[in-house]
Amino acid sequence: MRHSCRPRFRSSEQGSFTIEASLVFPLLLFCAITLLFVSLYAYQNVYLQQIARTAAERLAFSWDNSHKDLMTGNYHPAENDGLYFRLTQNNVSDLFGRLVSNGATEIVLPSEDAKGLVERKLVRISPLLPQGVTGTAKFSNYLLDQQVEVRLQKAFHLSPVMSRWFNANQTGGRAVSHVVEPVELIRITDITRTYFRAIKDRISPQKAREALVEPANGNLAGPSITIKSERQAAAYLRSLVGGSEVVLITESGKSRTIDALDARGISHQAFYSLTESQLRAEQMPKDVELLNEGTQVKGVVWHFFKKNANEKSVPSNSFRKELERKGIVVVIHN
Template sequence: MKDSSGTFTLEASMLLPWVMMLTFMLLLFALYISQGALVYYSSSVMTERAAFGWSNSSSDPLTGGYPAGEYDGLYWRLTDDALVQSLFGLASGEAGIRVEVYPGMAPGEGGSAEDKLKSAAYAASAKHRVGSGELGYRNFSIKREIDAELVSSWFSVPLARFKGGGPADAKVSALVVEPAEFVRSFDLVRYYAAKLRNAPEGKEKYRSQAGEVLNKRKSALGKGGAGG
């Protein structure tokens, strides 16, 4: 009590572990925040690019450009995009089409909605560290939406023990917008809405009959191997 020698060493030995621990926790927290920003950015870029080039399966997933004269068939929305089927309750439902996203995944090789999602996810995973998760597409006739739910591949166990929770994640969505096609789709909805409302045999029966015609048309196009 009378001698104060060694107090600095004693205080340093008591405080230094806490200072070091708090410093590392701040660094890990900064890394966690940066990973969240990177995952959100990668998810946004992936969905926006997929939505931008959705109308042409030959478009580059990164730039949206496509070779001259390369277009999808006239009826690609009927066979691949399920635009008309959704009008008659034949679409894939609320869940839509979903593909798994992970590092090293293979790109899509066709023009279907699933292949387009795979190509967009492959391009994003090759250029950015998108982590893993799901990329989905939902078609509601007039509204078409692409959404992504991704989780960062980086995870700090000490930070999770300190603050709880898991790795950084992000949920984003983008709308597929085609101005000319939107007008045609809107007119189509108006036309069939009037037909359903004024059908003598009733709305549900007329809807089921139209759905059967579309299914037959889709089967015929699938057997012929042509999109239009």
């Protein structure tokens, strides 16, 4: 009887599904968990790479002026890093970094401590980093190639077993962005082409060093000019922008006299004694119409001249914001 049961047990399929499932399910579960952790690891790597790339690009974009907003690029015209910061405070000594032990400027992120101008520029990216993200920011100046490098890392939490298997306790991202200054390049090229022949062999090294002294802020404003009338303000504006007075007709048939239309098609208007109600009712609608038309003028700038230094802000803040919303740039002359 005992021998007759063995063939039936071997040929019976009862319980085979349970046995197969018990053997295959742990393998499938392990593969699913592994795929989940690999996906999370890859996502966090890509996430940090994108943050590093964005941080490097924003630092490189705003490198010419540390007062620029990293998000919008806006800055006040009176705020700058000085005329000769590229020669004295921009790590020019990095050019000799391969000859002597002089490395590039590097800071730890996030950080609030900054000594020189380069460190103050690099540390500005700290508030934009998400919580838990650390790393470094480095600036290297090789004259024709100025680089901003950002390295970021973030802890990646795994179970002890998975951590031993994959040896992945943190993720990281790295990005390098090159500082490009087209305006500065054009300015240097024009200066070289225009004045190189004139000053060649005509200036001593001592005088050349004296010429690179940072000018005082008071010397940047130029000669003082007193404006006493609307006509005088318009004449000064034409000489300032190199424009000419023209009369344009809007689409609605209204006549608009432009105080100074420069070579780029920018309309400049001088205001000395008009009130905000007059400007809002008469002048602003015409300029907004010309702006929306976009063919006769490419932009509109309103210049306000104060009658005296103690005069309150003209225009008011609310009217100035209204003008800026409509696309009109406001410049106030003291």
